[in-house]
Amino acid sequence: NDMSIAPPVGAMSAYFARLASGGTYRSLRETAKQLGKLLPKALYQRAAAAEEYARSLVVGGGTMFEEMGFHYVGPVDGHNLDHLLPVLKNVRDSDQGPILLHVVTQKGKGYAPAEASADRYHGVVKFDVVSGVQAKAKANAPAYTRVFGESLIKAADADPKVVAITAAMPGGTGIDLFGKAHPDRTFDVGIAEQHAVTFAGGLATEGYKPFVAIYSTFLQRAYDQVVHDVALQNLPVRFCLDRAGLVGADGATHAGAFDLAYLCCLPNMTV
Numbered sequence: 001n002d003m004s005i006a007p008p009v010g011a012m013s014a015y016f017a018r019l020a021s022g023g024t025y026r027s028l029r030e031t032a033k034q035l036g037k038l039l040p041k042a043l044y045q046r047a048a049a050a051e052e053y054a055r056s057l058v059v060g061g062g063t064m065f066e067e068m069g070f071h072y073v074g075p076v077d078g079h080n081l082d083h084l085l086p087v088l089k090n091v092r093d094s095d096q097g098p099i100l101l102h103v104v105t106q107k108g109k110g111y112a113p114a115e116a117s118a119d120r121y122h123g124v125v126k127f128d129v130v131s132g133v134q135a136k137a138k139a140n141a142p143a144y145t146r147v148f149g150e151s152l153i154k155a156a157d158a159d160p161k162v163v164a165i166t167a168a169m170p171g172g173t174g175i176d177l178f179g180k181a182h183p184d185r186t187f188d189v190g191i192a193e194q195h196a197v198t199f200a201g202g203l204a205t206e207g208y209k210p211f212v213a214i215y216s217t218f219l220q221r222a223y224d225q226v227v228h229d230v231a232l233q234n235l236p237v238r239f240c241l242d243r244a245g246l247v248g249a250d251g252a253t254h255a256g257a258f259d260l261a262y263l264c265c266l267p268n269m270t271v
Contacts (some may be wrong), residue, residue: 024029065268066099074102079109123251148240149174152211153181159209165200167193173242193218197225197237204235216241216256227266234268 108114113132
C-alpha cells in the first residue's frame, strides 16, 4: 500500500491494469520479444529496458517483480469489483505466467471503527454495530498479557541487560507497556518472527537477556531459528508465548495448540 504519491486506483489505473493483463497486450509483447531477439544484443537489451520503463510509468511500480520473472499487473482497487473482476478473469485465462497481480485494499473498509483501528477487529466477539464497542465478559483474574508486561518492566528496572523483542504484536503481547517504560530496550521487528529469534540469540551471545514475546502460533514460523540459533547453542533466550492453548474468538489460526509438542522435544529448552 501507499506505493505512490497518490493512490493509483482510479478508472485510468484500472484500465491500464486490464490492458496489461489482457491477452492482446501479452501476445503483442511476446511477439515483440521474439522479433527483438533478431536484433543485435545491445539493441535488444535497450529496447527491452525501454518497454519495461514505459510500462512501469503507465501500470505501476512492478520493476522488481519483472526482474524476478513475474508479469506485474496493478495496482488495482480491491474494493471496486468492476475494476477487479475483469483483471482477475484476464489473469485466470492467461496461458503465460507467472503473473503477479497487485490488489490494494483497506482494512475494515466501510466500517469506521475497524478502519480507524489497526490492531483490532480481526476477530470479534459480540459488539455494538453503531459504537463498535465489543461486549467482552469481565475476567475474574488479570490478563496474562498485562501481568507479563508489568512484570517485565520490573525486571528491566532492576537489570539494564533485559530487552524485549516482538514481531508486530506489541499490543497483543504486553510489549506496548514495556515500550512506554523502556523505549530504548524495545524492538519490534515487524512480521519477521525468524529474524526476531535470531536477533535475540545474537543479543544473548553479547550478555543481554532477551525476552521474545510472540503468539504461540506465530513462533511456529521461526521453528528452525529456535532450534539452530537458540536451543542447540544453549543461549539464554526467554520465549513468552501469548495465546497458548485454545483461544476462542481469535480463531483457529491463533490457537497455540502445538507449542508444548514442538518445544518440549528440543535440547536445553525449559518449558
